[in-house]
Amino acid sequence: xxxxxxxxxxxxxxxxxxxxxxxxxxxxxxxxxxxxxxxxxxxxxxxxxxxxxxxxxxxxxxxxxxxxxxxxxxxxxxxxxxxxxxxxxxxxxxxxxxxxxxxxxxxxxxxxx
Amino acid sequence: xxxxxxxxxxxxxxxxxxxxxxxxxxxxxxxxxxxxxxxxxxxxxxxxxxxxxxxxxxxxxxxxxxxxxxxxxxxxxxxxxxxxxxxxxxxxxxxxxxxxxxxxxxxxxxxxx
DNA sequence: CAAAAATACAACCAACTAGTTGTACAATGT
DNA sequence: ACATTGTACAACTAGTTGGTTGTATTTTTG
Numbered sequence: 001x002x003x004x005x006x007x008x009x010x011x012x013x014x015x016x017x018x019x020x021x022x023x024x025x026x027x028x029x030x031x032x033x034x035x036x037x038x039x040x041x042x043x044x045x046x047x048x049x050x051x052x053x054x055x056x057x058x059x060x061x062x063x064x065x066x067x068x069x070x071x072x073x074x075x076x077x078x079x080x081x082x083x084x085x086x087x088x089x090x091x092x093x094x095x096x097x098x099x100x101x102x103x104x105x106x107x108x109x110x111x112x113x
Numbered sequence: 114x115x116x117x118x119x120x121x122x123x124x125x126x127x128x129x130x131x132x133x134x135x136x137x138x139x140x141x142x143x144x145x146x147x148x149x150x151x152x153x154x155x156x157x158x159x160x161x162x163x164x165x166x167x168x169x170x171x172x173x174x175x176x177x178x179x180x181x182x183x184x185x186x187x188x189x190x191x192x193x194x195x196x197x198x199x200x201x202x203x204x205x206x207x208x209x210x211x212x213x214x215x216x217x218x219x220x221x222x223x224x225x226x
Numbered sequence: 227c228a229a230a231a232a233t234a235c236a237a238c239c240a241a242c243t244a245g246t247t248g249t250a251c252a253a254t255g256t
Numbered sequence: 257a258c259a260t261t262g263t264a265c266a267a268c269t270a271g272t273t274g275g276t277t278g279t280a281t282t283t284t285t286g
Contacts, residue, residue, distance in 0.1 A: 006132045017126035018274085019119045022203075029207040036232055048275055050233075055273095069232050069283040077207040084200040087193055090135075094142040094190040131244085149262055161245055163263075182253040182262050231284075236277105243272070254261075 008060075012083050015059035020044075021052050028062050029075035038073065121173070125196050128172035133157075134165050141175050142188035151186065 015021055020042060027033055027041075039049035053073055056062045060079045064071045128134055133155060140146055140154075152162035166186055169175045173192045177184045 006135075009135065010130055010132060013126050013130035014273095017123055017130050019123060020274095022119075022122065025203060026206055029203055030210045031213075034232075044274090045276065046233085047235085047277080050235095051274075054234095071233065075203075075207060077204060080200055080203050080207075084197050084204075087197040087200070090138055090142055090188075090193050091190060091197075093139055094188060094193075097143050133244095147262075157244090158246065159263085160247080160265085163265095164244075167264095184263065227286105229284105229286080232282085234279100234281075236279085238278105239274100239276080241273080241275100244270090246269075247267090249264100249266085251264080252262090254259105256257100256259085 009083075009086060011059040012061065012079065015055050015061055016083070018052070018055075020049075021056055024049075024052060024056060024073075025061060025075055025080075028056075028073045029077060029080070032065075032072040032074045034067075034070040034072055036070075122196075122199060124172040125174065125192065128168050128174055129196070131165070131168075133162075134169055137162075137165060137169060137186075138174060138188055138193075140188075141169075141186045142190060142193070145178075145185040145187045147180075147183040147185055149183075 016025070023041075024038055027038060035050055035053055036046065038053065039046045042049055053062070053064075057064060057073075060076060062073050062075050064073050066072075129138070136154075137151055140151060148163055148166055149159065151166065152159045155162055166175070166177075170177060170186075173189060175186050175188050177186050179185075
């Protein structure tokens with residue numbers, strides 16, 4: 001069961017590991033934008049921006065809905081939260097380490113065999 | 114000033130976009146491990162694991178300290194938190210969008226020119 | 227219907243990744 | 257002294273990424 005989760009984590013982190021895609025996320029979390037409206041902001045071809053949008057969509061970070069001839073992209077905040085959640089789990093591992101160190105220090109005072 | 118931040122974000126997300134590296138992070142956040150102790154857990158060459166550790170180190174997600182002939186790696190929870198913080202900022206953009214929608218809905222009741 | 231706009235997709239390319247093997251070197255154990 | 261252990265690094269390879277251009281399809285607009 002963990003195999004798919006890891007695939008999804010790979011896709012999510014990879015999608016966010018590009019500044020153009022993070023910038024697109026900032027925009028589409030704030031509202032709906034057509035692919036060409038997004039593309040107008042960047043100094044690269046329309047096709048390049050379209051591919052970035054496709055990567056974000058495949059990772060589940062945004063969804064598209066048709067409106068006439070435009071394709072409106074909208075950010076999915078739940079996907080962003082799921083990534084934050086993975087990091088929180090990592091933090092929990094660290095807390096466990098600190099707890100173990102504390103335990104060692106306090107066990108100095110009491111005697112055991 | 115934002116340029117370096119973006120470079121750092123690129124490095125952080127990219128470092129976490131690999132399941133082996135995420136697994137290494139889980140271990141080194143829990144305690145100190147030599148590179149060869151880490152490598153023993155994976156079905157790949159020592160050099161490959163060493164490269165993964167180097168990627169994590171360059172991104173600032175872990176630090177190494179020499180101890181005799183061993184190099185002990187330890188996870189940096191602050192770096193993990195900084196990534197979580199970036200995601201929180203993204204969430205805030207989304208909250209702004211919701212606030213704006215709410216504002217529009219409530220402005221139905223009061224009159225303006 | 228014809229022209230324009232928005233999108234999709236394929237083919238191509240340079241750069242980078244993730245793995246490999248091999249070599250070199252410092253620290254430790256016998 | 258010498259073999260072993262832990263690490264570092266270079267060179268190579270196959271696959272992936274981020275960009276390009278070109279072509280095709282669908283939806284508006286004149």
